[in-house]
Amino acid sequence: MFRLFLVLSALLVTNLTFAIEPEVDPIKVDLFVDPVEQQSGSMFIGAHFTIEPNWHLYWRYPGDTGLPTQVKFTLPEGGTSGPILWPSPVKFSQAGGLVGFGYEHEVVLMSEVKIPPGKSAEEISIDARWVGCSIKLCVPGKASFKLKGSELGKTTTSKIQDLSVWRDKLPKEINPGIALVEVHRSPVADAARQTFEVVYDWKSAPGKLEWFPDLGRNFKIFDTNIKTEGQRSVVTFSLERLATAPADLKEISAEVVQEQSGKRVGFGHKIEIN
Amino acid sequence: MKRMIVNSILALCFSASVAVAAVPEATVGTKAPEFSLVDQNGATHTLSQYAGKIVVLEWTNPECPFVKRHYKAGTMKKLEATYKSKGVIWLAVNSTHFVGPEKLKAWSTEQEISYPLLNDQDGTVGKAYGAKTTPHMFVVDKEGKLAYDGAIDTDLYGDESDSKNFVALALDNLIAGAPVSISSTTPYGCSVKYKS
Numbered sequence: 001m002f003r004l005f006l007v008l009s010a011l012l013v014t015n016l017t018f019a020i021e022p023e024v025d026p027i028k029v030d031l032f033v034d035p036v037e038q039q040s041g042s043m044f045i046g047a048h049f050t051i052e053p054n055w056h057l058y059w060r061y062p063g064d065t066g067l068p069t070q071v072k073f074t075l076p077e078g079g080t081s082g083p084i085l086w087p088s089p090v091k092f093s094q095a096g097g098l099v100g101f102g103y104e105h106e107v108v109l110m111s112e113v114k115i116p117p118g119k120s121a122e123e124i125s126i127d128a129r130w131v132g133c134s135i136k137l138c139v140p141g142k143a144s145f146k147l148k149g150s151e152l153g154k155t156t157t158s159k160i161q162d163l164s165v166w167r168d169k170l171p172k173e174i175n176p177g178i179a180l181v182e183v184h185r186s187p188v189a190d191a192a193r194q195t196f197e198v199v200y201d202w203k204s205a206p207g208k209l210e211w212f213p214d215l216g217r218n219f220k221i222f223d224t225n226i227k228t229e230g231q232r233s234v235v236t237f238s239l240e241r242l243a244t245a246p247a248d249l250k251e252i253s254a255e256v257v258q259e260q261s262g263k264r265v266g267f268g269h270k271i272e273i274n
Numbered sequence: 275m276k277r278m279i280v281n282s283i284l285a286l287c288f289s290a291s292v293a294v295a296a297v298p299e300a301t302v303g304t305k306a307p308e309f310s311l312v313d314q315n316g317a318t319h320t321l322s323q324y325a326g327k328i329v330v331l332e333w334t335n336p337e338c339p340f341v342k343r344h345y346k347a348g349t350m351k352k353l354e355a356t357y358k359s360k361g362v363i364w365l366a367v368n369s370t371h372f373v374g375p376e377k378l379k380a381w382s383t384e385q386e387i388s389y390p391l392l393n394d395q396d397g398t399v400g401k402a403y404g405a406k407t408t409p410h411m412f413v414v415d416k417e418g419k420l421a422y423d424g425a426i427d428t429d430l431y432g433d434e435s436d437s438k439n440f441v442a443l444a445l446d447n448l449i450a451g452a453p454v455s456i457s458s459t460t461p462y463g464c465s466v467k468y469k470s
Binding site: 030064065066067094095097098099129131133135136138139140217218220240242243244253 | 288302337338339341369371372397400401407424430431455456457458459460462463464465467468469470
């Protein structure tokens with residue numbers, strides 16, 4: 001069902017932002033839509049980023065540096081788009097102990113878009129922007145696409161051969177069949193810091209584990225540590241709530257990724273905060 | 275060879291156990307780290323020589339697009355000019371390992387930067403402050419304590435018409451003798467290109 005994709009050409013694509021012309025162009029973007037889903041008025045549309053070797057772009061929470069990659073939809077009246085579906089990120093360590101979360105080589109950021117009957121896909125436009133970084137340089141970029149109705153329904157060869165590959169990279173909601181999750185938290189201490197211990201009791205011993213917090217621009221994180229013994233993994237960290245955080249923000253999300261038979265599988269969950 | 279393999283495995287185990295490295299850094303409300311750095315004109319500056327004054331530290335990198343954008347918009351230079359008359363000291367700091375004194379001198383001339391541009395090419399001072407991005411802003415109060423740590427403003431992508439400038443806010447608070455209302459934010463920009 002998802003083996004063939006329609007690559008829609010862009011009416012306008014730019015890689016310029018900040019009025020600063022990048023000296024290199026390490027990130028290429030093309031657009032895709034699932035033609036089968038589109039026939040029912042609901043389709044998965046997204047941006048496919050191709051990233052030069054030794055460059056990366058960022059997850060929704062970029063870590064110490066960078067900016068979240070953005071994909072935004074402008075839809076005809078009555079149209080809706082779901083949340084951006086973020087594949088599990090990887091971690092890149094940079095000099096100075098700086099840590100980034102994001103993607104290397106390529107990534108697809110998609111969303112389910114619904115168009116009401118009688119409306120044309122030609123009214124859909126997509127805007128993407130990102131910061132691509134290497135060990136030496138960061139280059140911001142952006143691209144705007146407007147779907148061409150004349151190309152809908154055609155099947156062309158895409159760089160994306162199988163969307164199911166990208167669906168498999170999306171995190172699943174963690175559940176008791178996978179692991180029991182227990183969160184212990186300290187009272188808010190000095191400087192509004194709160195210490196957390198997240199315990200994962202896995203149904204079977206996990207492979208190599210990675211952990212990705214999603215803090216937005218609302219917290220600073222300190223002293224993150226992951227330990228796994230047998231079927232139990234424990235993640236400890238401290239959070240400092242920033243004055244810019246909304247007062248009603250009561251939870252953060254986190255993603256735990258484990259390697260199973262050489263494949264990375266991500267599980268997402270929420271963590272309540274004070 | 276065996277030892278190399280064992281060491282490599284140990285290194286891998288260690289790196290696998292830590293998701294977010296703890297960067298030792300200065301903390302708001304505590305004494306700001308002392309430094310002694312040379313500027314683009316060969317003059318040495320220490321933090322202690324500015325005791326009793328409010329000091330802004332701006333981590334910068336002439337090759338970072340975020341820095342270029344702010345310099346094109348005049349963000350730093352306008353702020354420096356505004357607060358200089360109120361006794362505020364502005365120091366830019368370079369911890370980019372591949373940007374040396376000649377490049378800093380050329381850039382300060384090109385940008386007509388009148389304030390000191392300090393060379394921390396080995397990254398020692400950057401790491402002591404926990405500078406993560408360019409730009410990354412710090413404000414030190416008259417008592418030598420760190421009063422602000424974070425972003426220059428809210429304008430991540432350079433397209434906000436009503437962005438809030440956190441450094442101006444912190445300086446206004448300090449000059450008025452009030453507590454800094456937003457003392458810590460998440461900085462944005464290029465990663466500081468420290469020497470590995």
